[in-house]
Amino acid sequence: MNQSPVAGQKQVLAIHDLSCVGRCSLTVALPVLSACGVHTSALPTALLSTHTGVFTGYHCRDLTEDMQAIRSHFDTLPLHFDGLYSGFLGSYEQIALVVEVLKKYRQQSTLTLVDPVMADHGRLYATCTAEMARGMGELCRLADVIVPNVTEACLLLDQPYLPHPTWTEVQHLLEELASRFQCREVIITGVEKDGLLGAACLATEDGAFAYAGNEALPHVFYGTGDVFASALMGAMLHGASVADATRMAADFTHDAMVHTLQNGLPLHYGVAFEQAIPGLLKALQLV
Numbered sequence: 350m351n352q353s354p355v356a357g358q359k360q361v362l363a364i365h366d367l368s369c370v371g372r373c374s375l376t377v378a379l380p381v382l383s384a385c386g387v388h389t390s391a392l393p394t395a396l397l398s399t400h401t402g403v404f405t406g407y408h409c410r411d412l413t414e415d416m417q418a419i420r421s422h423f424d425t426l427p428l429h430f431d432g433l434y435s436g437f438l439g440s441y442e443q444i445a446l447v448v449e450v451l452k453k454y455r456q457q458s459t460l461t462l463v464d465p466v467m468a469d470h471g472r473l474y475a476t477c478t479a480e481m482a483r484g485m486g487e488l489c490r491l492a493d494v495i496v497p498n499v500t501e502a503c504l505l506l507d508q509p510y511l512p513h514p515t516w517t518e519v520q521h522l523l524e525e526l527a528s529r530f531q532c533r534e535v536i537i538t539g540v541e542k543d544g545l546l547g548a549a550c551l552a553t554e555d556g557a558f559a560y561a562g563n564e565a566l567p568h569v570f571y572g573t574g575d576v577f578a579s580a581l582m583g584a585m586l587h588g589a590s591v592a593d594a595t596r597m598a599a600d601f602t603h604d605a606m607v608h609t610l611q612n613g614l615p616l617h618y619g620v621a622f623e624q625a626i627p628g629l630l631k632a633l634q635l636v
């Protein structure tokens with residue numbers, strides 16, 4: 350029983366929660382990566398009725414025990430992944446398990462992307478403890494690419510939150526993250542520059558910084574980090590450089606926000622990335 354891929358088709362393991370309502374984590378990663386032609390398998394970390402960003406009274410089940418059982422079964426299968434992509438975790442104990450999974454499937458050519466989902470706007474998410482935040486650093490150490498937002502970048506570096514970092518401060522954060530976690534590429538999302546909002550990246554190979562921004566929209570959106578990181582993963586698996594992938598993912602995320610506003614959709618259900626998929630596929634030259 351071989352997991353033989355369709356010729357040239359990339360395979361990814363997405364390690365995120367399943368939030369039943371409110372586009373984020375797996376309900377973003379699976380459709381976005383599938384649209385990019387990537388065969389995507391899932392290792393769910395938690396089951397929630399909604400995301401935790403705005404809703405209250407949500408159901409949340411930590412799936413650590415199930416993950417152990419799933420991993421044991423995976424161990425009996427001839428699985429191969431070209432990409433490993435982790436995000437929101439359900440417990441501190443899970444971090445050691447995810448570390449083992451990344452180590453098991455990581456090879457020379459595997460793209461390991463860790464989104465250290467734990468906080469935004471200077472505050473930890475409701476289910477994330479300070480212990481978990483520290484543990485996220487262990488995952489980052491195993492990554493080729495990390496995608497924190499500004500709050501997460503500051504937390505990973507044990508430094509006070511910078512609400513509006515200057516470009517020089519952003520460059521410093523990128524360099525510090527690359528050096529502390531030994532990542533090949535570092536991207537920080539939610540970066541303001543010259544009146545735009547977007548993402549900044551550093552490719553350590555040539556030390557080049559890049560920025561991809563769009564008009565800042567005066568609203569609070571949810572799940573946009575997942576929309577960005579999933580598109581970034583799809584683009585990088587298609588061979589895009591980190592700077593090009595950052596531009597495509599930033600445009601895709603911005604498009605999804607614009608569609609959400611244009612259609613008058615409620616913001617707490619996440620952004621309408623579905624409408625932005627044709628543009629992403631065009632940018633990737635897949636259509």
Ligand code: PXL
Pocket residue numbers: 366368373374397399400401402437466474571572573574575
């Ligand atoms: O988008 C990050 C995210 C993922 N999963 C859950 C969340 C959040 C952000 O709030 O609550 C459950």
